[in-house]
Amino acid sequence: MAKGERKAGAVPPSGGGADAPAGGFVQLLTPDGEHLGSVTTADGTTYSVDFTDEEYRGLYRDLVTVRRLDAEATALQRQGELGLWASLLGQEAAQVGSGRALRPQDMAFPTYREHGVLYCRGIDPIMPFGLFRGVDQGGWDANEHKFNSYTIVIGSQTLHATGYAMGVTMDGKTGSPDGEAVIAYFGDGATSQGEVNESFVWSGVFNAPIVFFCQNNQYAISEPLERQTRIPLYNRAAGYGFPGIRIDGNDVLASYAVTRAALDNARNGQGPTLIEAYTYRMGAHTSSDDPTRYRIASEVESWKAKDPIARVKAFLAKQKLADDDFFGEVDEAAKQLALDLRERVLAMPDPQPVTMFDHVYPSGSPELDEQRAAFTEYHASFEGSGH
Known part of the structure; x- marks a missing residue:
């Protein structure tokens, strides 16, 4: 479990190790696998984790599995089996740490790269492959898994998340440890979008129970961070009236601890937090x-040299929590899962073109029926022509 309490309205400055950026960040596990125990920021907030040995091993298993599935997806795309793929390589710790920090009742709003969070929410890894193969719209039940659909439009999911979070408050589902919280994922490039800034305004004013989780992976497609901002991203939160904090995004323990604390603050009525995962x-x-x-x-x-998986492996080995047999077993299990995933992707049936009309409206509409009939007639006109 993560521990962390903040003073209302504070914007916690960060510590960090030798590999930290200017201004520092919250780090619990160094690149060489040293567990720092706990970190107390300048405002008095303490972050730590209290995991069992098996939970530490479980985090390593998550990280390895997610990376292996991502690598298989990249290979499938290069072989023409997927139309596109957005890799999470290097960002596994930010996603697994924050994903495991979510409680069952919490709702997540992803971009198109949160494959690790999707995995942590218990969704079948095959689900995003249908979307990127072009055979469906992403198929999972957002309400069942508390994980919204992938969002391609940059930053728009933060508005969806903010509205949802405001609804959580209006429904009286905050103000207790059992309350609900919301997390919205986005990248550093999205912080330049109006939608994200509007979300900050509304969430701050309405004290919405939301955590904004920015994976700062240093590039908005081809634009480096210095072309997007003159101050660290987490400092922007102060202008909107809520705390911001920067974490080592390659540290799964810090990602977990800070996210869990921020979500618990949100569910208890303390409003939004912006987390910048520096990765x-x-x-x-x-x-x-x-x-x-x-x-x-x-x-x-x-x-x-800051690889998120290597540091957990080093920690487990140093603490004698795992041996070569364990690491080999994890690698083999991830490999087999990836091979199974490949077979399932290749076996996906191509949908009939007319099925594009099936889920536009829950109960259909006369206009849609007319369009479907016209399309069916048009499509049938090619039968026997070889096209």
Whole structure:
């Protein structure tokens, strides 16, 4: 469990290790696998985790599995089996840590890259593959899993999340440890969008029970962070009247501890928090991007030394919580899951074109029926023509 209490209205400054950016960040697990125990920020907030040995091993298993599934997706796209893929390579700790920090009643609003959070919410990993293969719209039940549909339009999900969070308050579902909270995921590039800033305004004014989780992976497609802001992103929260805090986004423990504390503050009526997860996109923005055109190889190499999985593996080995047999078992299980996923993706049936009309409205409409009939007639006109 994570521990963390904040003073109302405070904007916690951050500590951090030798690898921290200027101004620091909250870090509990260093790149060489040293567990720092707890971190107290300058405003007196203390962050820590209290996991069992098995829970530490479970986090490692999550990280490895999520990365392996992501690698399989990238391979499938390169082989022409997916139209597009947005890789999370390098961002596993931010996603798994925050995803595991969610309580069952909490609602998450993702972008199109939160495959790790999706996995932590118990959704079948096959679900986003239908979307990126172009055979469905993403198929999971958002209400059942408390995980909204992937959002392609940059930043728009923060508005959806804010409205949902305001509704949680209006329904009287805040103000207690059993209350509900909302988390909205977005990248550093989205902070330049009007939708995100409008979400900050509304959430601050209405004290909405929401955590804004920004994965600052240093690039908005090809634009580096310094082309987007003159101050650290987490400092922007102060202008909207709620706390902001920066964490080591490659540290799964800090990601968990700070997110859990922020969500609990939200559900208890203390309003929004902006978390800036300082991390790095190791691969391309999407499979249609070429990152070698706008960043240098040495930068990528420097971030490899901060790998989120390697540091957990080092911690487990140093503390004698896992051995080579365990690491081999995790790798093999992730490999088999990825192979199974590949087979399932290749077996996905191609939908008939007319099915595009099936889920436009829950009960249909006369106009939709007319359009369906016209399309069916048009499509039938090609039968026997070889097209």
